[in-house]
Amino acid sequence: MSDSFSEESKAELKKLMDSYPDRMSAVMNALHLAQREFGHISYEALEALSKEMGLPVQQLEDTASFYTMYFKEPVGENVIWVCQTLPCALRGSADIFDYLKEKLDIDAGETTSDKRFTLMKAECLASCGTAPMMQVNDDYFEDLTEQKIDKILGKFD
Ligand code: FES
Known part of the structure; x- marks a missing residue:
């Protein structure tokens, strides 16, 4: 699996970030997008998201770890x-x-x-x-x- 977002997802992420007043407000939806792209919220997914959003990995991980709907391990189809x-x-x-x-x-x-x-x-x-x-x-x-x-x-x- 790739360690970066597809061009299509990058465009979707940019559109998502543009729809919020600041990047932090877009994090939950961005994590959903990352989960769809990477299958679960791995460290690689957080790094890729951090790169695209310009937010620290730790800040993204803090949000991801709080909610059960973000999978930390691979899940089934x-x-x-x-x-x-x-x-x-x-x-x-x-x-x-x-x-x-x-x-x-x-x-x-x-x-x-x-x-x-x-x-x-x-x-x-x-x-x-x-x-x-x-x-x-x-x-x-x-x-x-x-x-x-x-x-x-x-x-x-
Ligand atoms: S108790 Fe509310 S949906 Fe099950």
């Missing part, structure tokens, strides 16, 4: 976040998590051997009215049942 907070817990999110765990044969924070899925536990994803729910990449799946999960995972075949 699809990342599943299962909400574990009270409204989802009351509607069976632990069983949903266990079903996924068994079906994918991985635990929280692990990736399947074929690198297709990473399973994570999440705090409230702001969809409590449709609990239990999970997020797969950028999409929400709600009112989950085991049957629904089978269908959802089938879409990623």
